[in-house]
Amino acid sequence: MGVQAINARNQFRGKVKEIIRGDVVSEVDVETPAGIVTSVITTRSVDELGLKPGSTVIALVKSTEVMIATLV
Numbered sequence: 001m002g003v004q005a006i007n008a009r010n011q012f013r014g015k016v017k018e019i020i021r022g023d024v025v026s027e028v029d030v031e032t033p034a035g036i037v038t039s040v041i042t043t044r045s046v047d048e049l050g051l052k053p054g055s056t057v058i059a060l061v062k063s064t065e066v067m068i069a070t071l072v
Contacts, residue, residue: 010061012037016053019046030059037061 014032026043028051029036037059051057 010063012059012061014057014059016051016055016057018053019051021046030057032059 012030012032012034014030014037017029017031017036018027019029020027021043024043025040026046028039028041028046030039039059
């Protein structure tokens with residue numbers, strides 16, 4: 001199955017750098033040209049997607065709020 005179209009504008013193609021597995025959830029670090037994007041997903045999803053270091057993926061970022069801070 002492939003994705004033909006999706007309406008998420010913030011998409012980052014990259015490779016899985018590291019997976020920190022937990023019993024229920026896992027952290028997936030994706031190395032992209034913009035930097036590292038980390039996702040927390042269920043460990044079951046990690047297994048069903050067949051994720052492993054080196055897998056090519058697209059990180060889709062959806063946010064309803066963006067905060068801005070100034071630097072001192």
